[in-house]
Amino acid sequence: MTGFRRAFLALLLLSPVALQTGTAAAAAVIHRVNGTVTDDNFAALEGFLSDSVDSIVGLKVSFEDGSGSRDGQVQAYVDGEMFVTYKPGPDMETEIVATQGHSLQHGFHVFDGFFLVKYGGMNQGISSLSLQAVDEAQILLSGARVEDVEIDVLDPAIVKR
Numbered sequence: 001m002t003g004f005r006r007a008f009l010a011l012l013l014l015s016p017v018a019l020q021t022g023t024a025a026a027a028a029v030i031h032r033v034n035g036t037v038t039d040d041n042f043a044a045l046e047g048f049l050s051d052s053v054d055s056i057v058g059l060k061v062s063f064e065d066g067s068g069s070r071d072g073q074v075q076a077y078v079d080g081e082m083f084v085t086y087k088p089g090p091d092m093e094t095e096i097v098a099t100q101g102h103s104l105q106h107g108f109h110v111f112d113g114f115f116l117v118k119y120g121g122m123n124q125g126i127s128s129l130s131l132q133a134v135d136e137a138q139i140l141l142s143g144a145r146v147e148d149v150e151i152d153v154l155d156p157a158i159v160k161r
Contacts, residue, residue, distance in 0.1 A: 028144035030114065031158055032058025035151035042074045042087045046094045047156030049129050052117045055159070056134055058146055059101075059115060062108040076109050083109055086126075094127045101133030114139045 031052075037045055049057065063076035063085055071089040078084070083102045086095040097120065101113045113136050120128030139146070149158065 028142065030056055030058055030139060030144050030146050032060060032114075032146050032148050033151050033154055034060045034148055035062075036108075037061055037063045037074060037076070037085070037151065039072060039074055039087065041151045041154065043091075044154040044156055045151060046087075046096070048154055048159060049096060049117050049131075050094060050127070051156050051159040053119045053129070054117065056114055056116055056139065058139075058148075059111040059113065059131070060148075061151060062105075062110045065104060065107050065109060078104070078109070085109075092126060094129055096129050096131065098131035098133070101131065 031048075033045065033048065035041070045061070063074065065076060066073075072087065074085060074087050076083070076085040081099055083098045084095065085097075086092060098111070098115070101115060102109050102111045104110075111131075114134040115131040116134055118130045118132060120130045122128070
């Protein structure tokens, strides 16, 4: 069984009581982040995804295409088939990668779907988070409530509420 199917089943099987009362899907909330990722809001997205490891999140975000080594400026590019983004500098904590669920449109890397967030390990003090695309139909048919949050007002602590 694949990782996202396991996570999806766990989402549906929150508790035996919830299944008996039909509240399992009603109790599940999936946060979907909307907007353009910038130098100013990247840290909030990074924190949100770090707090969402082994959970399903929705993303309707775009990253301006660009690579280099400009400290403090978000880097987003495709290396082979893997999307990579991070914000270089002394405060760099996390690299976010994905192999599916994104496309390049008019100079922006666009994510529009649901993803299982997985921890990819640490290399030279930098954590890696992998976004694994999840079938949107499974999420929508589960009855889970999707809450949209604009990236400019994203509070990473939303995951813990």
